[in-house]
Amino acid sequence: MKTSTVQRPRSGSHRRSAKIWQLRLYVAGQTPKSLTAFSNLKTICETHLKGRYRIEVIDLLEQPQLSKGDQILAIPTLVRKLPQPVRKIIGDLSDTERVLVGLDLRPAD
């Protein structure tokens, strides 16, 4: 896992690229919780948002000044920047159901 790892949306599979989901995962170093969170997130996105998501991982140990912008307290924190409104999910994202509710993906499916 690296800072600012970006998963490029796969073009062409859906004509809904306008509705790209921008997700940002805040971590502080490669802790087990962070790694778990990242892999959980990736699984969820691949399952429910295939091709229309973008994940940005921010390591606060390297860029501490960024914690202020999204009001990060808890680590790990997943921030849904787009679509609006901003949603925050804290924790290692192990409870998939709650993550889906938190990301507003549950009613959509």
Add this chain to the structure above:
Amino acid sequence: MSNKSPQSTSPTTHLPKCPTGIQGLDEITGGGVPRGRPTLVCGGAGCGKTLLAAEFLVRGAAQFDEPGVFMSFEETDAELKANVASLGFDLAGLARRKKIVLDHVYIERSEITETGEYDLEGLFVRLNHAIDSIGAKRVVLDTLEALFAGLPNEAILRAELRRLFRWLKDKGVTAIITAERGREQLTRHGLEEYVSDCVILLDHRVHDQIATRHLRVVKYRGALHGTNEFPFLIGDEGLSVLPITSLGLNHKVSSGRISTGIPRLDAMLGGRGFFRGSSILLTGTPGTGKTSVAACFAQAAARRGDRVLFFSFEESPNQIIRNMRSIGLRLEPLVQGGLLRFHAARPTLCGLEMHLASMFKEIAAFQPRVVIVDPITSLLVAGTDFETKGMVTRLIDFLKGGQVTSLFTSLTHGGHALAQSEIAMSSLMDSWLLLQDFEGNGERNRVLYVLKARGMAHSNQVREFLISSRGIDLVDAYIGPSGVLTGSARVAQTAREKAEALASRQEAARRQRELQRKRTVLEQQIAGLRSEYETEEVELRRMDEQAGARTHALTTERTELARLRHADASTAAARAPGQPISKSQR
């Protein structure tokens, strides 16, 4: 390891302390809050927690060159700047100069979903970044308990808070953590169990509709501290705790004297009036003329050219000026001339702390040499006796420090209450004048006496106190076998004495005349007796002569007879003394 050497285990006598710069607080805590450790400040809503924390940071940055981080969980940066700017703290300026970092932590539970394990490393990173960016020595977390509302998992939160305080200690920053007062414990969420070094409790109590703030150091591990509750006030220059016990007594003193405005009163006070810079208490029952004496003093001082500040808690300035005109005091020109200033306020207008703050402000602005508070007892309704004493102590201290002469009037309600309020204050005062009224013969009369006057030979006499349209005057009260008499009783007594004196003079004259008469009679008698005596003497002498002549004739006759009888034997025997021998020889 533990008993390796006495040096390593012996406790350091002085815990390093971090001065807060807050007036009075450093005195109570003996130098400030524990350096490099967190201090918990708890209290209910609106008791000044945030302000105390902000002042700690601002003073640290401005006075002690210790930059600070203010992490606010409630107010935004802009709100915080605006709030403390009203108290004279330039938080914005300090933030611009990189002396203070303001960080608003916004947490909204509805935006947060919790899934699985997490920690608060984000907060740590953020705080660490803020501290390192300016090399902060001080940290404020206001109010950390907002986290309890924002984060659902209390178990994680508590574990993380414990870690946070540990981390703050390791970081070596002096931190102030504010918390809401809980129902049964010091803080709502029991933060005191994490912060065990120093706990300060703030309180905002309403007593008889007057709110007063109090501060108490509940706990200060490893250091002596004042355990009392101290009133504190929030003024123009931040917080000010009033530690009565810590006030020093090292004012400069002046031996200069100033007139009371009443010549006879000056005479009672060793002939020259009060000491400059001393504090004077003037107590009296209602209507004894306290304000008049105070106004007289004010006029005299202002006419000398001293600036006089008159705090009135009973009458409006115009009313005082009008009333004093009736006893011949012209205060208006002095007010217009800028030498006399009135500051009138109702005692119930605000709490004691605000009164004190506004008085300090007025005094600092006007720079008076004489301050009059009329009456100080009115302020008792704005606080308890103890608080008022504390306030008066503080005020006197402040005034004495500036060599300002202060006169406090104090209203008493007769009887036993006379000694009640003054006992608390009288020990603070250098001079104490007492005004009293005597009732009798259908009238009331005022008397004045000097109860104490430190450092001067003062009169122990009671003087009758007269207020007339020409001003105030003192006359000797009649002190005699029937007690102290004043007013018409004194006049009557004087008249009676005059009559008695006249009568006794007349009596003496009469006795003199009688004596003269007796003497004359006696002399006449003596003259009579003498003439009688002289008559008798003449008579006696005449008789004596007759007797002598008769004896002579008899003797001559007898001698002649003897000679005739030749009885010479009896010649010698019959010779009587005085009888010349020649006669018998003859």
